Amino acid sequence: MSRLGSGGMGVVYLARSAGGRLVALKVMDEELAAEPAFRQRFRQEVDATRVLAGAFAAPMVEADVSDTATMPWLATAYLPGISLQETVTRHGPLPAATVWMLAAGFAEALAAVHRAGIVHHDLTPSNVMLLTDGPRLIDFGLAALAGASSRTRTAEPLGSPAYVSPEQALGEKVGTASDMFSYGAVLAFAATGAGPFGDGPAHTQLYRVVNEEPSLAAVPDEHLRQFLAYCLAKDPAVRPTLQRVMQGMEPIVRQVAAAGGHWLPPAVLVEIADRTRTAENATLPARYRPYVSADDTAFGRLISRRTLFRGALGLAGVAACIGGCSTFVAVKHSVRYPWSFDEEGAHLVVAGNLAFVFTAPDNLYALDAQTGRQLWTAKTREYPDRPDIVVANGNVYVFTGNETNVFNATTGRSAWANSDAWYGPATVSGDTLYYQGPLPDNSLTAVDARTGGG
Known part of the structure; x- marks a missing residue:
C-alpha cells in the first residue's frame, strides 16, 4: 500500500481489492479507536458513505467498524483526482469560469447528499475532490441526519472553523442551510486562494464567522461575488436553496460550455x-x-533530498537518502536490503x-x-x-x-x-x-x- 494522506481520524492508503480494484483504504488511528465518541463518528462516516454511493461520492467497497476491530477501517473506490485544497495550493486560485462550473457540480453533489437526508457538516476544500468529469464529496465523519440535535463545541467535533456556518459555530441546531454557508465559503477559497473569514486561531475565525462580513473583494467576477455573498448570509433563511442554485446555474453552465475547452485548467x-x-x-x-502496522506507513514512499515518488515500491519498502546525501538504500519493514547506490545528484x-x-x-x-x-x-x-x-x-x-x-x-x-x-x-x-x-x-x-x- 502507498499512503494517500491523513486527517483527524487516521491515515488513507492506496490499495487493491482481492479482484485488483484500486481502493482508498482509511484506517482509524488506534488511540482514537479506543475512544467511544470517535469510534461512533467513524461509524457515522461508514453509514453515510454506504447510503451515498453513486455519482457524487466515492462508493463504499468494504468496512469493519465492529467492536472487535482494533483499528476500524473503510475501503472506498479510489477517486482519480486531486482535492480542491491541493489544487489551489499548487496552482493558485481557479479562473472564474472554472469556479462557476465547480459551483454547479458541487451543488449537484450536495443536493444528492441532502436528498439522502444527510447534512455533511464538514464541507472544506480538502473534502471536495476534483475529477475530470466533475467534483466529488468525501469525508462524512461529521455527517448526520438533517434536523439532528445540536452539536456543541464541547461535546462533539465542530468541523473546520474557517468553513462552518454561524449556527454551527454557536452550537445551535443546524440543517441543510448550514451546508449552503460552507458551500459558499469553499467556493470563495477556490476563487481567491483564501477562506472568506481569514486565518488565525480557531476562536478568531469562529468570531468572524458569527460577527463579521465575509471578505470577497478578491473574487474576480462581480456576479460570482454577489452569489457567494448570498450563500454566506448570516441568517440561514436568507441563503439560497440548492434547487434555486441549480436552476440559476443552467444558463451559466451553458455559456461556459459553449466557450469550449475543459472545465479544469490544463x-x-x-x-x-x-x-x-x-x-x-x-x-x-x-x-x-x-490492519496496517506502523512500518507500513513507509510503503511506497521514495525520499532523497526531494520527494521523488512516481510509483509504488514493488518490494513493500522505502528508498531513503542517508545523511542528506544521494545514497539510496532499499528498506523493508525497517530492515535494509543488501544494496545501495551512491552517485552525485x-x-x-x-x-x-x-x-x-x-x-x-x-x-x-x-x-x-x-x-x-x-x-x-x-x-x-x-x-x-x-x-x-x-x-x-x-x-x-x-x-x-x-x-x-x-x-x-x-x-x-x-x-x-x-x-x-x-x-x-x-x-x-x-x-x-x-x-x-x-x-x-x-x-x-x-x-x-x-x-x-x-
Missing part, C-alpha cells in the same frame, strides 16, 4: 492524469489488510521491480529494485536543473529541461528523443504524452508517446 488536468497513471501502474498487494523512481536512477550530468541507470543489480545504463543530454522521470507503456521518459529522451524500460534502447523545451509537470496517459513548455506561456503540448510525433 495544469490541473496534467496532474490528475499523472496521479491516475501512477496509481494504475502501482505495484500493490493483491488484497488490502484491515541522484534522482530515483521505482516502477514494479525496476528502479531508475538519473545522476549528474547525463547518466540513466536501470537497476533490479530488490537486488540493486545494474541492468543497463544510457546517456541523455546534460540537464541544467533537475530531470523528471516517468515510466509508462514499457518506456522510461526522461525530461532534462531542454530535451526529452525515451528508452525501452527493459533493454535501455533509445525509442525516440526530441529537443522541445520542457517545464513540468509531464505525464503519459494511454498513448499520449503531455508536457508543459517553458515560461512565459507555459503552453501544454501533447505528442504521441510511442513516437514523439504530433
